[in-house]
Amino acid sequence: MMPGHIVRFAVALVAFAILARLPVGLDGAFQFDAALALIWAFGILSIVLLTGYAGQVSLCQATFAGVGAYGAGMVVASLHGGYLLGIVVGVLFAMALGVLVGLPALRLHGITLAIVTLGIALVFDKYVFQDHLFDWFTGGTAGWQVANASILGIKVDYSKHLLAAYDILLALFCITAVLMVNLHQSGAGRRFRAIRDSEVAASTMGVNLTRYKLLAFAMSAGIAGLGGSFYPLIAGSVSPQPFWVFTSLQLAAIGVLMGVRYVPAAALGGLFMAVVPDVLTRYGHGAFMGRVYDISNDWFQIALGLLLIAQLILLPDGVWGDLRNHAARIRSALPGAARKQVRPA
Amino acid sequence: MTMLRVRDLGVRFGGLVALNNVSLDLNRGEILGLIGPNGAGKTTLFNCISGLTPPTEGSILFEGRSLRFAPPHERARRGIARTFQNLQLWESMTVLENLEVPMDAVVGRRNTFSDALGLPLSHYAERAASERARAILHVLELDGYGSRLAGDLPAGIQRRVELGRALAMRPKLVLLDEPAAGLDAGETERLASLLRTVRDRFHVSMLLVDHDMSLVMRVCDYIYVLDFGKVLARGRPADVRSDRKVIAAYLGEATPELAEPAEEAPVVVAAEGPKRLKAPPTNGHGPPSNEAPLLEVSGLAAGYGHLEVIRDVNLVVRPGEVVACIGANGAGKTTTLRAISGVIHARSGSVLFDGHKITGSSPESIARTGLAHIPEGRGLFPTMSVEDTLRLATDSTGARVKLEAAYEVFPRLKQRRHQAVGTLSGGEQQMVAMARAILARPRLLMIDEMSQGLAPTIVRQLFQMIDVFRQQGTAVLLVEQFVESALAVADRAYVFEHGTIAHEAAAEELRRDRNLISGSYLGSTATETAAIEVAANGNGHKPHPELMEIVSMRVPAEIKRALEERADLEGRPVGALALELLEEVKQ
Numbered sequence: 001m002m003p004g005h006i007v008r009f010a011v012a013l014v015a016f017a018i019l020a021r022l023p024v025g026l027d028g029a030f031q032f033d034a035a036l037a038l039i040w041a042f043g044i045l046s047i048v049l050l051t052g053y054a055g056q057v058s059l060c061q062a063t064f065a066g067v068g069a070y071g072a073g074m075v076v077a078s079l080h081g082g083y084l085l086g087i088v089v090g091v092l093f094a095m096a097l098g099v100l101v102g103l104p105a106l107r108l109h110g111i112t113l114a115i116v117t118l119g120i121a122l123v124f125d126k127y128v129f130q131d132h133l134f135d136w137f138t139g140g141t142a143g144w145q146v147a148n149a150s151i152l153g154i155k156v157d158y159s160k161h162l163l164a165a166y167d168i169l170l171a172l173f174c175i176t177a178v179l180m181v182n183l184h185q186s187g188a189g190r191r192f193r194a195i196r197d198s199e200v201a202a203s204t205m206g207v208n209l210t211r212y213k214l215l216a217f218a219m220s221a222g223i224a225g226l227g228g229s230f231y232p233l234i235a236g237s238v239s240p241q242p243f244w245v246f247t248s249l250q251l252a253a254i255g256v257l258m259g260v261r262y263v264p265a266a267a268l269g270g271l272f273m274a275v276v277p278d279v280l281t282r283y284g285h286g287a288f289m290g291r292v293y294d295i296s297n298d299w300f301q302i303a304l305g306l307l308l309i310a311q312l313i314l315l316p317d318g319v320w321g322d323l324r325n326h327a328a329r330i331r332s333a334l335p336g337a338a339r340k341q342v343r344p345a
Numbered sequence: 346m347t348m349l350r351v352r353d354l355g356v357r358f359g360g361l362v363a364l365n366n367v368s369l370d371l372n373r374g375e376i377l378g379l380i381g382p383n384g385a386g387k388t389t390l391f392n393c394i395s396g397l398t399p400p401t402e403g404s405i406l407f408e409g410r411s412l413r414f415a416p417p418h419e420r421a422r423r424g425i426a427r428t429f430q431n432l433q434l435w436e437s438m439t440v441l442e443n444l445e446v447p448m449d450a451v452v453g454r455r456n457t458f459s460d461a462l463g464l465p466l467s468h469y470a471e472r473a474a475s476e477r478a479r480a481i482l483h484v485l486e487l488d489g490y491g492s493r494l495a496g497d498l499p500a501g502i503q504r505r506v507e508l509g510r511a512l513a514m515r516p517k518l519v520l521l522d523e524p525a526a527g528l529d530a531g532e533t534e535r536l537a538s539l540l541r542t543v544r545d546r547f548h549v550s551m552l553l554v555d556h557d558m559s560l561v562m563r564v565c566d567y568i569y570v571l572d573f574g575k576v577l578a579r580g581r582p583a584d585v586r587s588d589r590k591v592i593a594a595y596l597g598e599a600t601p602e603l604a605e606p607a608e609e610a611p612v613v614v615a616a617e618g619p620k621r622l623k624a625p626p627t628n629g630h631g632p633p634s635n636e637a638p639l640l641e642v643s644g645l646a647a648g649y650g651h652l653e654v655i656r657d658v659n660l661v662v663r664p665g666e667v668v669a670c671i672g673a674n675g676a677g678k679t680t681t682l683r684a685i686s687g688v689i690h691a692r693s694g695s696v697l698f699d700g701h702k703i704t705g706s707s708p709e710s711i712a713r714t715g716l717a718h719i720p721e722g723r724g725l726f727p728t729m730s731v732e733d734t735l736r737l738a739t740d741s742t743g744a745r746v747k748l749e750a751a752y753e754v755f756p757r758l759k760q761r762r763h764q765a766v767g768t769l770s771g772g773e774q775q776m777v778a779m780a781r782a783i784l785a786r787p788r789l790l791m792i793d794e795m796s797q798g799l800a801p802t803i804v805r806q807l808f809q810m811i812d813v814f815r816q817q818g819t820a821v822l823l824v825e826q827f828v829e830s831a832l833a834v835a836d837r838a839y840v841f842e843h844g845t846i847a848h849e850a851a852a853e854e855l856r857r858d859r860n861l862i863s864g865s866y867l868g869s870t871a872t873e874t875a876a877i878e879v880a881a882n883g884n885g886h887k888p889h890p891e892l893m894e895i896v897s898m899r900v901p902a903e904i905k906r907a908l909e910e911r912a913d914l915e916g917r918p919v920g921a922l923a924l925e926l927l928e929e930v931k932q
Binding site: 187189196200 | 514
């Protein structure tokens with residue numbers, strides 16, 4: 001192991017230790033939010049890999065998460081397999097879909113690719129997750145009920161024991177995050193970034209575009225699917241609603257907002273996406289100075305749009321990215337500080 | 346031995362023939378030059394060889410194997426590397442990372458999962474790659490730049506990094522697409538010696554495209570000239586330079602009485618640098634020069650991204666005067682026009698039009714002051730009819746002008762007024778663009794590459810139009826590749842070299858002194874002596890392509906020496922001898 005690897009591992013360990021204690025003592029709904037935050041964090045992490053590293057646009061990351069969720073639900077509820085097996089199947093399904101979605105990306109770029117992936121999200125939302133043809137996969141209109149599933153010997157009831165699921169998810173997220181940063185600084189990561197910066201140059205310098213684009217899509221879908229496959233565990237059931245088109249758009253928007261090239265931005269974004277709407281619906285109504293107000297979930301969408309505009313103007317590298325760059329600038333301005341190159345990670 | 350063999354290559358884009366029946370041979374250890382005017386198909390040929398453009402017909406063999414079904418990355422693996430005309434570095438990555446990508450994509454087999462886990466396998470590969478990358482940076486004198494982001498570097502350094510990246514994959518052949526673009530004279534000089542060093546140290550062959558003839562003439566062993574997608578001429582640098590067909594392709598057809606350079610022609614400026622003629626232009630139709638200048642450009646600098654294309658450009662256009670800008674491709678003529686008309690921002694310097702400062706104004710407000718710019722490629726809307734195009738022009742000036750004014754000058758357009766512009770011939774399209782411009786009643790008309798890609802008869806008609814403009818009192822600033830025709834119509838001319846104005850003279854004088862112009866296009870005579878020195882490399886030996894082959898096969902030094910001795914005795918080239926021996930061994 002190189003020194004960099006040890007540092008990253010240590011940072012992840014500390015982060016795990018702190019974050020694991022965070023939802024302790026909160027009420028059940030907030031514990032659910034905390035677990036959901038991690039699922040969306042996986043979704044944004046998949047965008048960091050695909051868009052931030054490899055420069056490919058995708059507006060169907062929630063679909064990958066949904067496929068992961070349904071795959072896991074199917075194995076557990078319909079085939080009576082263990083939850084671990086469910087996760088594996090969910091991830092594999094998502095990766096297979098990722099490769100399929102990656103095929104048009106071999107020819108398309110930018111806005112056209114965005115529209116094609118948006119189309120895929122729409123098709124899956126309407127004609128897979130909600131169509132009787134795929135009842136074997138989706139469990140019909142009722143979805144899969146997986147209450148009382150157990151994982152690693154821990155029985156997770158979606159209303160209790162949410163913390164156990166949260167810890168497992170958090171551990172997985174920390175590991176994945178470290179692997180992602182490792183990847184960024186290694187050969188494969190450089191090839192992804194080369195494709196992002198100039199495809200023409202990458203191909204003439206020996207990078208197999210077909211292989212690495214498909215790999216990026218497969219890995220990204222796998223990461224999104226890994227998060228999604230935990231959804232039945234924490235929610236007790238799967239339904240199409242959390243994985244519809246708009247979630248995909250939200251994931252992309254929040255990914256850009258937080259800094260699409262940075263791994264920690266995924267954690268920030270997940271938290272933002274799960275907690276803020278819930279807080280708004282819960283506490284966003286009442287009376288203030290004699291006037292009744294109601295800031296419901298709808299306001300979240302509007303606020304997200306405004307924030308995105310503000311970010312693109314004020315923080316072009318995303319919230320995390322610009323914080324990082326500012327911190328680095330301050331550090332290098334301090335007397336005696338050695339000048340260090342700012343590298344995205 | 347032929348390393349790259351191109352046979353009867355043809356490329357068509359729809360109806361456009363980009364390459365037609367091109368055949369070319371490149372020997373091992375050779376630096377082959379590829380030159381030709383704009384649109385001659387040089388970059389297309391590069392793209393065919395590196396696999397970005399599939400050829401319509403013909404074949405490309407590299408080391409005896411066809412490249413037909415090899416995708417770009419496979420060609421890279423076989424040993425073909427390239428650089429790009431418009432820098433294609435991975436800008437958000439460090440210089441070192443830029444070199445490491447081709448290194449482990451081509452040379453090292455690595456595993457994505459061991460990379461992500463940081464296993465020892467990846468660790469060692471990583472260290473080896475970065476050490477090799479540092480070694481290459483050292484040879485290219487880029488030692489301090491390893492951890493800088495490639496996108497932050499100036500263009501000259503980026504060009505060197507691109508060369509380093511190409512070398513990082515241990516290529517056998519490097520395709521260099523305009524490595525000197527955007528470099529000044531001194532940097533070009535350094536690049537030339539660098540290319541020779543690279544050839545000798547890395548044992549690579551090169552195919553070089555550049556518009557800077559001083560570089561091509563100095564570095565290349567052999568030159569192919571392309572024009573309109575065909576091989577126009579080939580030969581050693583000195584032969585190519587004196588080839589009539591080549592000069593004609595670059596400068597346009599010379600009129601017979603001007604073809605012979607006049608003996609006593611006053612040389613305006615020698616090699617020592619820019620000098621301005623204050624004397625009034627001597628040709629008859631020139632307006633008096635004491636008039637206040639209509640356009641006055643001083644100290645103008647502009648560029649794109651990290652490229653500074655023009656610097657310290659000073660020029661003056663007086664009312665009713667026709668001024669030509671000539672010079673090799675990439676010398677900064679088009680950029681100068683763009684900076685004047687506000688299409689790109691000037692980085693420094695000022696542009697005065699009719700006494701008012703217009704630097705920094707928006708293009709449309711500059712156009713409204715009476716300065717019209719017909720860009721290269723004409724800037725027309727292909728689906729719009731001729732009449733609509735012209736009407737649009739008159740509308741945008743506010744005042745409605747009768748289209749008849751334009752039809753009077755270009756009667757042919759009246760016949761075609763309902764036809765879509767895109768269906769017209771190139772010459773007619775140029776007429777539409779010019780008609781549109783004069784309808785706005787400009788006081789200065791800037792025309793960029795008016796005759797590009799057009800047949801000579803049409804070009805003659807267009808140049809007659811310029812005379813018409815002059816009679817109407819419109820000043821014209823021309824950027825033109827057909828130097829002869831441009832000088833015939835112009836009062837004065839500016840000669841661009843390396844992004845700045847090298848000479849200024851009355852058109853008449855330049856016409857008499859063809860040496861000066863062909864010098865700035867085809868490399869000046871001053872560099873001829875340098876070319877001879879170059880033929881011998883650092884250790885005083887002329888590089889033999891065959892010998893390079895032996896060298897690259899890692900023959901022990903004693904054997905090499907023995908070969909050289911025997912070659913001296915028999916008075917034959919070493920390579921021939923070595924190949925003969927090889928044949929014997931094989932049998």
